[in-house]
Amino acid sequence: xxxxxxxxxxHLLGIKDLTKDDITLILDTAATFKEVINRPxxxxxxxxxxxxxxxxxxxxxxxxxxxxxxxxxxxADVINFSASSSSVKKGETLLDTVNNILAMKVDMIxxxxxxxxxxxxxxxxxxxxxxxxxxxxxxxxxxxxxxAYSMREHLGDLEGKKIAILGDILHSRVALSNIFCLKxxxxxxxxxxxxxxxxxxxxxxxxxVEHDIExxxxxCDAANILRIQLERQDxxxxxxxxxxxxxxxxxxxxxDRLDKTIxxxxxxxxxxxxxxxxxxxxxxxxxxxxxxENGVAVRMAALYLLAxxxx
Amino acid sequence: xxxxxxxLSQERFALTIERLCHQLIEHFxxxxxACIIGLQPRGVFLSDRIYARLLQxxxxxxxxxGKLDITFYRDDYRxxxxxxxxxxxxMDFQVDNKHVLLIxxxxxxxxxxxxxxxxxxxxxxxxxxxxxxxxxxxFNRHLPIQADFIGMAIxxxxxxxxxxxxxxxxxxxxxxLFADKKxxxx
Numbered sequence: 001x002x003x004x005x006x007x008x009x010x011h012l013l014g015i016k017d018l019t020k021d022d023i024t025l026i027l028d029t030a031a032t033f034k035e036v037i038n039r040p041x042x043x044x045x046x047x048x049x050x051x052x053x054x055x056x057x058x059x060x061x062x063x064x065x066x067x068x069x070x071x072x073x074x075x076a077d078v079i080n081f082s083a084s085s086s087s088v089k090k091g092e093t094l095l096d097t098v099n100n101i102l103a104m105k106v107d108m109i110x111x112x113x114x115x116x117x118x119x120x121x122x123x124x125x126x127x128x129x130x131x132x133x134x135x136x137x138x139x140x141x142x143x144x145x146x147x148a149y150s151m152r153e154h155l156g157d158l159e160g161k162k163i164a165i166l167g168d169i170l171h172s173r174v175a176l177s178n179i180f181c182l183k184x185x186x187x188x189x190x191x192x193x194x195x196x197x198x199x200x201x202x203x204x205x206x207x208x209v210e211h212d213i214e215x216x217x218x219x220c221d222a223a224n225i226l227r228i229q230l231e232r233q234d235x236x237x238x239x240x241x242x243x244x245x246x247x248x249x250x251x252x253x254x255x256d257r258l259d260k261t262i263x264x265x266x267x268x269x270x271x272x273x274x275x276x277x278x279x280x281x282x283x284x285x286x287x288x289x290x291x292x293e294n295g296v297a298v299r300m301a302a303l304y305l306l307a308x309x310x311x
Numbered sequence: 312x313x314x315x316x317x318x319l320s321q322e323r324f325a326l327t328i329e330r331l332c333h334q335l336i337e338h339f340x341x342x343x344x345a346c347i348i349g350l351q352p353r354g355v356f357l358s359d360r361i362y363a364r365l366l367q368x369x370x371x372x373x374x375x376x377g378k379l380d381i382t383f384y385r386d387d388y389r390x391x392x393x394x395x396x397x398x399x400x401x402m403d404f405q406v407d408n409k410h411v412l413l414i415x416x417x418x419x420x421x422x423x424x425x426x427x428x429x430x431x432x433x434x435x436x437x438x439x440x441x442x443x444x445x446x447x448x449x450f451n452r453h454l455p456i457q458a459d460f461i462g463m464a465i466x467x468x469x470x471x472x473x474x475x476x477x478x479x480x481x482x483x484x485x486x487x488l489f490a491d492k493k494x495x496x497x
Contacts, residue, residue: 006393025396032380032397040405041433044383074383304383308394 006309011123011130012302014139015180023184027149029301030294037073037296047076047307053101055111056133057083057094057118062268062292063133063143067110070299079106094118095125102128108307111135129306131299137171137232143267144177146298148185150291151222154263159186164216165207166192167226167248167275170199171233174267175226179205192216193248196237197228213248217255222263225250225276245274252279263287314494315474319446319463319486327462328357331443332364334460335412344438345410346375350427351382351398354415356477357445361414375409377402384426407435416475418444421456446473446486 004021015023036044052071056064064080071078081101083089088097098109108129111119116138119130134140148158155161163182169175169191179202182189189207191198203209210216217223228244238244255262264276264286272278281288319327339345342365349358355378362376382388382397413427424442431437443460450466465488467473472489476482489495 005396029397032382032399035400036383039402039433040435043433045429046383046388049389305394308388308391 007305010306010309011119011132012141012306013119013123013130013132015141015144015177015184016139018141018181018184020184020186023145023148023181026145026298026301026305027152029305030145030149030298033073033300033304034294034297036300037293043073043075045075046304047071047074050107050307051077051079051105052108052110052303053079053081053106054133055081055098055101055109055113057088057111057113058134060112060133062295063112063140066292066295067131067133067142067299070296070303071110073296074300074303076108076303094122098122098126102126108303131302131306134173136173137176138173139177139180140173140267141177141181142295142299142302143174144181145302146291146295147174147178147224147265147267148181149294149298150265150287151263153290153294154287155221157186158182161187161222162190162220163187164190164192164210164220164223165226166213166216166223166250168197168228168237169193169202169226170197170237171229172226174224178224179207183207190216190219194238194244213250214254214257217250217258217262220262222265223250224265224267226267227269227271228274241274249273249275249277250280251277252283255280255283255285261285265291267291314490315487316490317485318465318473318488321483321485324484324486327445328360328364331445331460331462332361332368335361335365335443336368338441338460339410339412341369341371342374344408345412346377346404346406347412347414348377348379348402348406348427348431350413350415350423351378351380351400353417353475354413356475357416357443358414361443375404377404379427379430381423381426381430384430386422386426402434405435406431406437408438409435411437411440413440413442415442415444417446417448417473418442418456418458418461419448419451419473421452421454424456425454445475448473 004025007022008019009017110131110133112133113135116136118135119132123130165175183206190210191207192210266288349355378401380398380400382395441459444458445462447458447461447464449464470491472492472495474487476485478484
Protein backbone atom coordinates (compact mmCIF):
# COMPACT_ATOMS: atom_id res chain seq x y z
CA UNK A 1 0.00 0.00 0.00
CA UNK A 2 1.09 3.57 -0.54
CA UNK A 3 2.54 5.63 2.27
CA UNK A 4 1.41 9.09 1.19
CA UNK A 5 -2.21 10.18 1.21
CA UNK A 6 -1.97 12.94 -1.36
CA UNK A 7 -0.08 13.58 -4.58
CA UNK A 8 3.13 15.62 -4.47
CA UNK A 9 2.15 17.45 -7.67
CA UNK A 10 -0.71 19.86 -8.52
CA HIS A 11 -0.99 18.63 -12.14
CA LEU A 12 -0.45 15.33 -13.91
CA LEU A 13 1.90 16.46 -16.67
CA GLY A 14 4.15 13.43 -16.88
CA ILE A 15 5.36 10.40 -14.98
CA LYS A 16 8.78 12.04 -14.75
CA ASP A 17 7.44 14.47 -12.09
CA LEU A 18 5.85 11.76 -9.93
CA THR A 19 7.41 9.95 -6.98
CA LYS A 20 7.07 6.21 -6.45
CA ASP A 21 4.58 7.00 -3.65
CA ASP A 22 2.48 9.10 -6.06
CA ILE A 23 2.32 6.23 -8.55
CA THR A 24 1.44 3.67 -5.87
CA LEU A 25 -1.22 6.02 -4.47
CA ILE A 26 -2.88 6.38 -7.88
CA LEU A 27 -2.77 2.61 -8.52
CA ASP A 28 -4.17 1.77 -5.06
CA THR A 29 -6.95 4.34 -5.45
CA ALA A 30 -7.71 2.99 -8.93
CA ALA A 31 -8.40 -0.43 -7.39
CA THR A 32 -11.35 1.00 -5.44
CA PHE A 33 -12.64 2.78 -8.55
CA LYS A 34 -12.46 -0.47 -10.49
CA GLU A 35 -14.92 -1.87 -7.95
CA VAL A 36 -17.14 1.19 -8.50
CA ILE A 37 -17.28 0.79 -12.29
CA ASN A 38 -18.29 -2.85 -11.92
CA ARG A 39 -21.29 -2.00 -9.73
CA PRO A 40 -24.84 -1.92 -11.12
CA UNK A 41 -24.79 1.86 -10.54
CA UNK A 42 -21.36 2.82 -11.85
CA UNK A 43 -21.29 6.33 -10.52
CA UNK A 44 -20.23 8.21 -7.39
CA UNK A 45 -20.88 11.89 -6.56
CA UNK A 46 -17.29 12.91 -5.63
CA UNK A 47 -16.70 15.56 -8.33
CA UNK A 48 -20.28 16.79 -8.71
CA UNK A 49 -19.21 20.42 -8.09
CA UNK A 50 -16.50 20.40 -10.79
CA UNK A 51 -16.45 21.04 -14.52
CA UNK A 52 -13.80 19.34 -16.64
CA UNK A 53 -12.88 20.38 -20.18
CA UNK A 54 -11.44 17.75 -22.50
CA UNK A 55 -9.31 19.60 -25.04
CA UNK A 56 -8.20 17.34 -27.86
CA UNK A 57 -5.96 19.05 -30.38
CA UNK A 58 -5.10 15.64 -31.82
CA UNK A 59 -7.28 12.66 -32.77
CA UNK A 60 -8.16 10.16 -30.11
CA UNK A 61 -10.82 7.51 -29.56
CA UNK A 62 -9.87 5.45 -26.54
CA UNK A 63 -8.29 8.13 -24.40
CA UNK A 64 -11.02 10.71 -24.99
CA UNK A 65 -13.86 8.28 -24.31
CA UNK A 66 -12.01 6.86 -21.32
CA UNK A 67 -11.46 10.31 -19.78
CA UNK A 68 -15.03 11.35 -20.51
CA UNK A 69 -16.40 8.20 -18.89
CA UNK A 70 -14.10 8.63 -15.88
CA UNK A 71 -15.32 12.21 -15.43
CA UNK A 72 -18.97 11.22 -15.79
CA UNK A 73 -18.60 8.29 -13.39
CA UNK A 74 -17.31 10.83 -10.85
CA UNK A 75 -20.34 13.06 -11.55
CA ALA A 76 -18.31 15.97 -12.96
CA ASP A 77 -19.79 18.19 -15.65
CA VAL A 78 -17.94 17.57 -18.91
CA ILE A 79 -17.32 19.68 -21.98
CA ASN A 80 -15.57 18.33 -25.05
CA PHE A 81 -13.54 20.24 -27.53
CA SER A 82 -11.72 19.08 -30.60
CA ALA A 83 -9.40 21.29 -32.56
CA SER A 84 -10.83 20.35 -35.95
CA SER A 85 -14.18 22.05 -35.21
CA SER A 86 -13.01 25.11 -33.26
CA SER A 87 -11.61 28.63 -33.48
CA VAL A 88 -8.10 27.16 -33.44
CA LYS A 89 -8.58 26.98 -37.20
CA LYS A 90 -9.19 30.74 -37.21
CA GLY A 91 -5.76 31.36 -35.71
CA GLU A 92 -6.43 31.56 -31.96
CA THR A 93 -3.43 30.77 -29.73
CA LEU A 94 -3.49 27.86 -27.27
CA LEU A 95 -3.40 30.18 -24.26
CA ASP A 96 -6.27 32.32 -25.59
CA THR A 97 -8.37 29.24 -26.30
CA VAL A 98 -7.79 27.84 -22.82
CA ASN A 99 -8.32 31.16 -21.05
CA ASN A 100 -11.63 31.61 -22.85
CA ILE A 101 -12.73 28.18 -21.71
CA LEU A 102 -11.59 28.84 -18.15
CA ALA A 103 -13.51 32.15 -18.12
CA MET A 104 -16.63 29.98 -18.29
CA LYS A 105 -15.68 28.58 -14.84
CA VAL A 106 -14.00 25.33 -15.78
CA ASP A 107 -12.00 23.68 -12.97
CA MET A 108 -9.87 21.04 -14.68
CA ILE A 109 -8.34 20.62 -18.11
CA UNK A 110 -7.58 17.31 -19.80
CA UNK A 111 -5.46 18.04 -22.84
CA UNK A 112 -3.99 16.16 -25.76
CA UNK A 113 -1.74 18.22 -27.99
CA UNK A 114 0.68 17.40 -30.83
CA UNK A 115 3.40 19.68 -29.39
CA UNK A 116 5.62 18.13 -26.68
CA UNK A 117 5.49 20.30 -23.54
CA UNK A 118 2.16 21.99 -24.36
CA UNK A 119 0.55 21.04 -21.02
CA UNK A 120 3.71 22.12 -19.14
CA UNK A 121 3.44 25.52 -20.84
CA UNK A 122 -0.23 25.80 -19.85
CA UNK A 123 0.55 24.85 -16.24
CA UNK A 124 2.80 27.88 -15.94
CA UNK A 125 0.09 30.27 -17.13
CA UNK A 126 -3.24 29.08 -15.76
CA UNK A 127 -4.52 28.06 -12.34
CA UNK A 128 -6.77 25.11 -13.30
CA UNK A 129 -5.58 21.57 -12.67
CA UNK A 130 -4.16 19.98 -15.84
CA UNK A 131 -4.01 16.34 -16.89
CA UNK A 132 -1.83 15.49 -19.83
CA UNK A 133 -3.63 13.09 -22.18
CA UNK A 134 -0.60 12.88 -24.48
CA UNK A 135 1.74 15.63 -25.70
CA UNK A 136 3.38 14.83 -29.03
CA UNK A 137 6.17 12.29 -28.71
CA UNK A 138 6.79 13.26 -25.08
CA UNK A 139 4.56 11.70 -22.39
CA UNK A 140 1.22 9.95 -21.95
CA UNK A 141 1.09 9.53 -18.18
CA UNK A 142 -2.34 7.95 -17.74
CA UNK A 143 -1.49 5.26 -20.32
CA UNK A 144 1.65 4.33 -18.38
CA UNK A 145 -0.34 4.24 -15.14
CA UNK A 146 -3.03 1.98 -16.59
CA UNK A 147 -0.33 -0.26 -18.10
CA ALA A 148 1.36 -0.52 -14.68
CA TYR A 149 -2.01 -1.16 -13.04
CA SER A 150 -2.80 -3.96 -15.51
CA MET A 151 0.64 -5.55 -15.07
CA ARG A 152 0.32 -5.31 -11.29
CA GLU A 153 -3.04 -7.10 -11.43
CA HIS A 154 -1.41 -10.09 -13.13
CA LEU A 155 2.20 -10.04 -11.91
CA GLY A 156 1.83 -8.55 -8.41
CA ASP A 157 4.47 -6.08 -7.19
CA LEU A 158 6.51 -4.95 -10.23
CA GLU A 159 9.80 -4.76 -8.30
CA GLY A 160 12.29 -6.89 -10.26
CA LYS A 161 9.75 -7.89 -12.95
CA LYS A 162 11.01 -7.94 -16.54
CA ILE A 163 9.04 -5.76 -18.92
CA ALA A 164 9.75 -5.41 -22.65
CA ILE A 165 8.56 -2.49 -24.75
CA LEU A 166 8.57 -3.37 -28.44
CA GLY A 167 8.18 -1.41 -31.64
CA ASP A 168 8.36 2.27 -32.48
CA ILE A 169 10.10 3.59 -29.35
CA LEU A 170 11.33 6.74 -31.11
CA HIS A 171 7.91 8.28 -31.75
CA SER A 172 6.12 6.84 -28.76
CA ARG A 173 5.02 8.90 -25.77
CA VAL A 174 3.66 5.66 -24.32
CA ALA A 175 7.17 4.19 -24.33
CA LEU A 176 8.72 7.15 -22.50
CA SER A 177 6.01 7.34 -19.84
CA ASN A 178 6.13 3.56 -19.42
CA ILE A 179 9.90 3.61 -18.95
CA PHE A 180 9.69 6.33 -16.26
CA CYS A 181 6.82 4.56 -14.51
CA LEU A 182 8.26 1.04 -14.57
CA LYS A 183 11.73 2.18 -13.48
CA UNK A 184 10.21 4.07 -10.53
CA UNK A 185 8.32 0.93 -9.54
CA UNK A 186 11.55 -1.06 -9.63
CA UNK A 187 10.97 -3.13 -12.78
CA UNK A 188 13.66 -4.07 -15.31
CA UNK A 189 12.90 -2.59 -18.72
CA UNK A 190 14.13 -3.65 -22.14
CA UNK A 191 13.25 -1.89 -25.38
CA UNK A 192 13.26 -3.79 -28.66
CA UNK A 193 12.79 -2.64 -32.25
CA UNK A 194 14.67 -1.75 -35.42
CA UNK A 195 17.77 0.39 -34.67
CA UNK A 196 16.24 3.31 -36.58
CA UNK A 197 13.23 3.39 -34.25
CA UNK A 198 15.20 3.31 -30.99
CA UNK A 199 16.50 6.66 -29.70
CA UNK A 200 20.29 6.80 -29.58
CA UNK A 201 20.70 7.59 -25.88
CA UNK A 202 17.75 5.59 -24.54
CA UNK A 203 20.04 3.49 -22.32
CA UNK A 204 20.72 6.61 -20.24
CA UNK A 205 17.18 6.09 -18.87
CA UNK A 206 18.35 2.81 -17.35
CA UNK A 207 16.87 0.47 -19.93
CA UNK A 208 18.58 -2.21 -21.99
CA VAL A 209 18.32 -2.36 -25.77
CA GLU A 210 17.72 -5.45 -27.89
CA HIS A 211 17.01 -5.91 -31.58
CA ASP A 212 16.07 -9.61 -31.58
CA ILE A 213 12.37 -10.05 -30.94
CA GLU A 214 12.47 -13.74 -29.95
CA UNK A 215 15.28 -13.17 -27.46
CA UNK A 216 13.28 -10.34 -25.94
CA UNK A 217 10.15 -12.46 -25.60
CA UNK A 218 12.16 -15.22 -23.88
CA UNK A 219 13.48 -12.66 -21.40
CA CYS A 220 10.33 -10.82 -20.39
CA ASP A 221 7.33 -11.34 -18.07
CA ALA A 222 5.21 -8.88 -20.06
CA ALA A 223 5.52 -7.51 -23.59
CA ASN A 224 4.03 -4.09 -24.26
CA ILE A 225 3.76 -3.86 -28.05
CA LEU A 226 3.58 -0.41 -29.61
CA ARG A 227 2.08 0.70 -32.88
CA ILE A 228 4.20 1.99 -35.74
CA GLN A 229 3.30 5.68 -35.72
CA LEU A 230 3.31 6.35 -39.46
CA GLU A 231 1.64 9.74 -38.91
CA ARG A 232 4.71 10.98 -37.04
CA GLN A 233 7.27 9.53 -39.43
CA ASP A 234 8.36 12.15 -41.94
CA UNK A 235 11.12 9.96 -43.37
CA UNK A 236 11.30 6.22 -43.95
CA UNK A 237 12.69 4.34 -40.94
CA UNK A 238 12.29 0.85 -42.47
CA UNK A 239 11.84 -0.40 -46.03
CA UNK A 240 8.20 -1.54 -45.87
CA UNK A 241 5.45 -2.52 -43.45
CA UNK A 242 5.69 -6.07 -44.79
CA UNK A 243 9.38 -6.25 -43.92
CA UNK A 244 8.70 -4.73 -40.47
CA UNK A 245 6.00 -7.35 -39.82
CA UNK A 246 8.40 -10.09 -40.93
CA UNK A 247 11.25 -9.08 -38.60
CA UNK A 248 9.49 -7.34 -35.71
CA UNK A 249 5.89 -8.56 -35.79
CA UNK A 250 4.81 -10.96 -33.03
CA UNK A 251 2.94 -14.12 -34.05
CA UNK A 252 1.44 -17.06 -32.21
CA UNK A 253 4.24 -19.47 -33.15
CA UNK A 254 6.72 -17.28 -31.25
CA UNK A 255 4.58 -17.42 -28.10
CA ASP A 256 4.12 -21.19 -28.45
CA ARG A 257 7.90 -21.66 -28.56
CA LEU A 258 8.28 -19.99 -25.13
CA ASP A 259 8.50 -22.22 -22.07
CA LYS A 260 6.40 -19.75 -20.03
CA THR A 261 3.33 -17.56 -20.40
CA ILE A 262 3.93 -13.86 -20.88
CA UNK A 263 1.44 -11.01 -20.84
CA UNK A 264 0.72 -9.41 -24.21
CA UNK A 265 -0.20 -5.74 -23.97
CA UNK A 266 -0.93 -3.03 -26.50
CA UNK A 267 -2.04 0.57 -25.89
CA UNK A 268 -4.11 0.58 -29.10
CA UNK A 269 -4.98 1.23 -31.80
CA UNK A 270 -3.66 -2.11 -33.10
CA UNK A 271 -2.41 -2.50 -36.64
CA UNK A 272 -3.31 -6.17 -36.97
CA UNK A 273 -0.81 -8.07 -39.04
CA UNK A 274 1.92 -5.45 -38.60
CA UNK A 275 3.29 -5.30 -35.03
CA UNK A 276 1.12 -8.18 -33.86
CA UNK A 277 -1.01 -10.84 -35.55
CA UNK A 278 -4.71 -11.25 -34.79
CA UNK A 279 -4.30 -14.64 -33.12
CA UNK A 280 -1.87 -13.08 -30.62
CA UNK A 281 -3.97 -9.97 -30.01
CA UNK A 282 -7.02 -12.15 -29.33
CA UNK A 283 -5.19 -14.94 -27.47
CA UNK A 284 -5.53 -15.85 -23.81
CA UNK A 285 -2.13 -14.16 -23.22
CA UNK A 286 -3.55 -10.83 -24.27
CA UNK A 287 -4.82 -8.34 -21.66
CA UNK A 288 -5.45 -5.60 -24.21
CA UNK A 289 -9.14 -5.15 -23.39
CA UNK A 290 -8.46 -5.33 -19.65
CA UNK A 291 -6.07 -2.41 -20.18
CA UNK A 292 -8.96 -0.43 -21.65
CA GLU A 293 -11.23 -1.25 -18.70
CA ASN A 294 -8.51 -0.36 -16.21
CA GLY A 295 -7.96 2.92 -18.05
CA VAL A 296 -11.27 4.29 -16.78
CA ALA A 297 -10.49 3.31 -13.17
CA VAL A 298 -6.97 4.77 -13.32
CA ARG A 299 -8.21 8.05 -14.83
CA MET A 300 -10.91 8.28 -12.16
CA ALA A 301 -8.19 7.89 -9.53
CA ALA A 302 -6.02 10.59 -11.12
CA LEU A 303 -8.94 13.03 -11.42
CA TYR A 304 -10.11 12.29 -7.88
CA LEU A 305 -6.68 12.75 -6.30
CA LEU A 306 -5.87 15.93 -8.25
CA ALA A 307 -9.27 17.49 -7.53
CA UNK A 308 -8.95 16.74 -3.82
CA UNK A 309 -5.43 18.12 -3.54
CA UNK A 310 -5.98 21.74 -2.54
CA UNK A 311 -2.54 22.55 -1.22
CA UNK B 312 -0.50 16.10 29.39
CA UNK B 313 -2.72 13.16 28.59
CA UNK B 314 -6.35 13.88 29.30
CA UNK B 315 -7.81 10.56 28.22
CA UNK B 316 -10.24 8.49 30.23
CA UNK B 317 -11.20 4.85 29.63
CA UNK B 318 -14.95 4.79 29.22
CA LEU B 319 -15.23 1.16 28.16
CA SER B 320 -12.72 -1.38 29.43
CA GLN B 321 -12.07 -4.85 28.04
CA GLU B 322 -14.69 -6.74 30.10
CA ARG B 323 -17.46 -4.20 29.61
CA PHE B 324 -16.52 -3.92 25.93
CA ALA B 325 -17.12 -7.66 25.40
CA LEU B 326 -20.34 -7.48 27.41
CA THR B 327 -21.61 -4.56 25.33
CA ILE B 328 -21.03 -6.39 22.04
CA GLU B 329 -22.69 -9.50 23.46
CA ARG B 330 -25.73 -7.45 24.47
CA LEU B 331 -25.89 -5.77 21.04
CA CYS B 332 -25.89 -9.19 19.35
CA HIS B 333 -28.75 -10.43 21.51
CA GLN B 334 -30.72 -7.25 20.86
CA LEU B 335 -30.20 -7.72 17.13
CA ILE B 336 -31.42 -11.33 17.23
CA GLU B 337 -34.44 -10.20 19.25
CA HIS B 338 -35.22 -7.67 16.54
CA PHE B 339 -34.12 -9.40 13.32
CA UNK B 340 -34.94 -12.97 14.44
CA UNK B 341 -32.94 -15.27 12.09
CA UNK B 342 -31.99 -12.42 9.68
CA UNK B 343 -34.19 -13.74 6.92
CA UNK B 344 -34.37 -11.14 4.12
CA ALA B 345 -31.93 -9.00 6.08
CA CYS B 346 -28.33 -7.99 5.46
CA ILE B 347 -25.55 -6.57 7.59
CA ILE B 348 -23.35 -3.77 6.24
CA GLY B 349 -20.28 -2.48 8.06
CA LEU B 350 -19.07 1.01 7.20
CA GLN B 351 -15.41 1.26 6.11
CA PRO B 352 -12.96 1.70 7.58
CA ARG B 353 -13.62 1.69 11.32
CA GLY B 354 -17.17 0.38 11.46
CA VAL B 355 -15.91 -2.88 9.98
CA PHE B 356 -14.06 -3.79 13.19
CA LEU B 357 -17.41 -3.76 15.01
CA SER B 358 -19.38 -5.41 12.19
CA ASP B 359 -16.79 -8.22 11.93
CA ARG B 360 -17.17 -8.95 15.66
CA ILE B 361 -20.94 -8.77 15.57
CA TYR B 362 -21.12 -10.90 12.42
CA ALA B 363 -18.88 -13.62 13.86
CA ARG B 364 -20.86 -13.73 17.11
CA LEU B 365 -24.22 -13.77 15.30
CA LEU B 366 -23.11 -16.82 13.29
CA GLN B 367 -22.31 -18.64 16.57
CA UNK B 368 -25.52 -17.60 18.30
CA UNK B 369 -27.76 -18.43 15.33
CA UNK B 370 -25.71 -21.51 14.43
CA UNK B 371 -25.73 -20.74 10.69
CA UNK B 372 -22.81 -20.92 8.20
CA UNK B 373 -23.30 -17.41 6.84
CA UNK B 374 -25.52 -14.34 6.64
CA UNK B 375 -25.62 -11.69 3.96
CA UNK B 376 -22.74 -9.41 5.01
CA GLY B 377 -21.08 -6.56 3.13
CA LYS B 378 -18.58 -3.79 3.73
CA LEU B 379 -19.36 -0.39 2.32
CA ASP B 380 -16.89 2.44 1.73
CA ILE B 381 -18.55 5.84 1.67
CA THR B 382 -15.52 8.03 0.89
CA PHE B 383 -16.81 9.03 -2.56
CA TYR B 384 -20.18 10.07 -1.11
CA ARG B 385 -18.90 12.36 1.66
CA ASP B 386 -20.05 15.98 1.66
CA ASP B 387 -16.74 17.32 2.98
CA TYR B 388 -14.45 15.82 0.32
CA ARG B 389 -13.58 19.12 -1.36
CA UNK B 390 -13.39 21.07 1.90
CA UNK B 391 -10.33 19.23 3.12
CA UNK B 392 -6.78 20.14 2.16
CA UNK B 393 -5.99 16.56 1.16
CA UNK B 394 -8.17 13.98 -0.55
CA UNK B 395 -9.73 11.28 1.62
CA UNK B 396 -8.46 7.87 0.68
CA UNK B 397 -11.00 5.14 0.05
CA UNK B 398 -11.10 1.63 1.50
CA UNK B 399 -12.37 -1.45 -0.29
CA UNK B 400 -16.08 -2.05 -0.76
CA UNK B 401 -17.31 -5.63 -0.87
CA MET B 402 -21.02 -5.79 -1.58
CA ASP B 403 -21.87 -8.81 -3.70
CA PHE B 404 -25.62 -8.47 -3.25
CA GLN B 405 -28.42 -6.01 -3.93
CA VAL B 406 -30.38 -4.49 -1.07
CA ASP B 407 -33.73 -4.26 -2.87
CA ASN B 408 -36.58 -4.72 -0.37
CA LYS B 409 -34.14 -6.03 2.25
CA HIS B 410 -33.99 -5.10 5.91
CA VAL B 411 -30.56 -3.47 6.13
CA LEU B 412 -28.54 -3.17 9.32
CA LEU B 413 -25.79 -0.53 9.04
CA ILE B 414 -22.97 -0.79 11.56
CA UNK B 415 -20.48 1.93 12.52
CA UNK B 416 -18.26 2.43 15.55
CA UNK B 417 -19.06 6.01 16.62
CA UNK B 418 -22.14 8.06 15.73
CA UNK B 419 -21.11 11.69 16.00
CA UNK B 420 -22.28 14.35 13.50
CA UNK B 421 -24.38 11.88 11.49
CA UNK B 422 -22.68 12.87 8.22
CA UNK B 423 -21.07 9.45 7.71
CA UNK B 424 -24.48 7.81 8.04
CA UNK B 425 -25.99 10.34 5.63
CA UNK B 426 -23.27 9.44 3.10
CA UNK B 427 -23.88 5.74 3.76
CA UNK B 428 -27.58 6.15 3.00
CA UNK B 429 -26.67 7.90 -0.27
CA UNK B 430 -24.21 5.10 -1.14
CA UNK B 431 -26.78 2.46 -0.26
CA UNK B 432 -29.14 3.89 -2.90
CA UNK B 433 -26.70 2.71 -5.56
CA UNK B 434 -27.27 -0.89 -4.46
CA UNK B 435 -31.03 -0.78 -4.74
CA UNK B 436 -34.01 0.34 -2.66
CA UNK B 437 -33.87 -1.21 0.80
CA UNK B 438 -37.14 -2.14 2.51
CA UNK B 439 -35.88 -0.61 5.75
CA UNK B 440 -32.56 0.60 7.13
CA UNK B 441 -31.52 0.52 10.77
CA UNK B 442 -28.32 1.60 12.45
CA UNK B 443 -26.23 -0.03 15.17
CA UNK B 444 -23.28 1.80 16.77
CA UNK B 445 -20.90 1.08 19.59
CA UNK B 446 -20.76 4.68 20.83
CA UNK B 447 -23.46 7.31 20.40
CA UNK B 448 -22.29 10.91 21.04
CA UNK B 449 -25.86 12.00 21.36
CA PHE B 450 -25.42 15.76 21.81
CA ASN B 451 -23.12 16.35 18.84
CA ARG B 452 -25.41 15.71 15.91
CA HIS B 453 -25.45 17.96 12.81
CA LEU B 454 -28.30 16.04 11.17
CA PRO B 455 -31.55 14.42 12.29
CA ILE B 456 -30.09 10.88 12.38
CA GLN B 457 -30.41 8.48 15.33
CA ALA B 458 -29.15 4.97 16.00
CA ASP B 459 -31.52 2.07 16.67
CA PHE B 460 -29.04 -0.10 18.58
CA ILE B 461 -26.53 1.60 20.84
CA GLY B 462 -23.61 0.06 22.74
CA MET B 463 -23.03 3.07 24.93
CA ALA B 464 -24.30 6.63 24.85
CA ILE B 465 -21.96 9.36 25.99
CA UNK B 466 -22.36 13.06 26.54
CA UNK B 467 -19.19 14.86 25.51
CA UNK B 468 -18.33 18.35 24.37
CA UNK B 469 -17.70 19.01 20.70
CA UNK B 470 -13.94 19.32 21.17
CA UNK B 471 -13.71 15.90 22.77
CA UNK B 472 -12.57 12.84 20.84
CA UNK B 473 -13.72 9.27 21.22
CA UNK B 474 -11.22 6.61 20.20
CA UNK B 475 -12.22 2.98 19.85
CA UNK B 476 -9.32 0.52 20.04
CA UNK B 477 -9.92 -2.94 18.63
CA UNK B 478 -7.27 -4.98 20.36
CA UNK B 479 -4.70 -4.32 17.65
CA UNK B 480 -1.07 -5.29 18.26
CA UNK B 481 -1.87 -7.27 21.40
CA UNK B 482 -3.59 -4.32 23.07
CA UNK B 483 -6.91 -4.64 24.85
CA UNK B 484 -10.25 -3.69 23.36
CA UNK B 485 -11.25 -0.40 24.90
CA UNK B 486 -12.84 2.97 24.28
CA UNK B 487 -11.01 6.15 25.28
CA LEU B 488 -12.40 9.63 25.70
CA PHE B 489 -10.01 12.54 25.15
CA ALA B 490 -11.13 15.89 26.59
CA ASP B 491 -9.55 17.63 23.61
CA LYS B 492 -9.00 16.30 20.06
CA LYS B 493 -5.47 17.70 20.17
CA UNK B 494 -4.51 15.40 23.09
CA UNK B 495 -5.06 12.32 20.99
CA UNK B 496 -1.82 10.51 20.31
CA UNK B 497 -1.36 9.67 16.68
